[in-house]
Amino acid sequence: MTGIEWTNQTWNPVTGCDRISAGCDHCYALAMAKRLKAMGVDKYQRDGDLRTSGPGFGVTMHPAALGIPLRWRTPRLVFVNSMADLFHARVDEDFVRDVFDVIRATPQHTYQVLTKRPLRARRMADKHLEFPPNLWLGVSVEDQDAADSRIPHLQAIPAAVRFLSCEPLLGPVDLDAHLFPDECAGGCGCRRPDDPDRHECGCGAGCADRRVAPALDWVIVGGESGPDARAMNPDWVRDLRDQCSDSGVPFFFKQWGGRHPKQLGRELDGRIWGQMPQSCPAISK
Template structure:
């Protein structure tokens, strides 16, 4: 975890769990899987558990870290915190009591705003009523193509203060995307050696839907060989909008 992050839409990362398994096309070139392999080779203690080679990899086996639960309590300055940049809190192998413990830490540190992102929207929906939802928790789902739009419907059932979408890596058009009950949308292209291109028309269609619905829109990157290869401009400007409760600069 880090109290500084290079991710444009957050300020810090906190990983009470690490590791994951591929579940859909958006996972094919997972940056966290590649990073975990390097961290294991470097001897990083949190990345010594290997995952199933069919869906995961070296150092990327799902692991809970009870010792990491206190980290946000030690951060005195308020931060925007991305929870589990190296995992998925709603992975089937994360015990529900541990999820509750993570939620409790968030409730006990209201000075921070927490951003939780999952691809496991079905489990999220099924356990939502067994969790206490603090007002400083933003809940999001990742959607990479139209096949995964049901994740948005699952998210709408969750009583989070802010519900958001991470449409990254965007791999196809999301025509007909419904934004009822959604408070923020992030769009980004894929980066890395095997990155898949993103069409400008897909992005513009989502941006225009956000503008029509009054939903803040954040354009993270075009992607390419590196995250910064294609830049962040969309039709001559950057889009850094955040929900009203955000502490980063909105435009």
């Protein structure tokens, strides 16, 4: 089990990572790995580069962990590598394929893979890495730059569900061009002909009657937690909620963050937002 609100199980066949962007600055997994190393936990005895990683957080593959999901009898929603990035450059391609083989062999479970390295995932997909239908792929998005650099790679990958984790949210994010990346076939330049408030269609091709499906399936938003947490503006959260609501994309608000995130709760404007993709099994906590 896990305390992460949007899943109900973690599975870590890989541990360790390196910081690559502003969203990594106060990485919870890095701090946890240091504690687990001090406690003598076997999986966290390899140190990473102190410039980008830390004690107990060196990238390590754990073949013995591959069989764990095979022993789960009841269906579970599984976050893969809460303590690592599966598409880190130091994770062997063969091992990534081994992880995918386990996912494919356990269709009763639904797996969530989250990465800050979607370019490598895309390159592996181009080299015929087949994504099982019970695997959801997401990218971390902390600000507009991260959105613009990572989401296009995500959208080029044939995952059954493609999602965003905007946590920690460090700035406003406009997803419109990513939710609707394709321009109207009529040539007017609009992306959302069914939403005249945001895109006025003037091509005369009748596209205003055509519904456009969003290119993302789920958006999670949360603030940074811990003693050095950076503040999250509530308006950034509201704007993402409204973008999702207008587009028909499930929206999940995880936390406000801060030193004691549990005390602040999960309410946004008097409501708990816990929407999930339609194909999702129920989360029971």
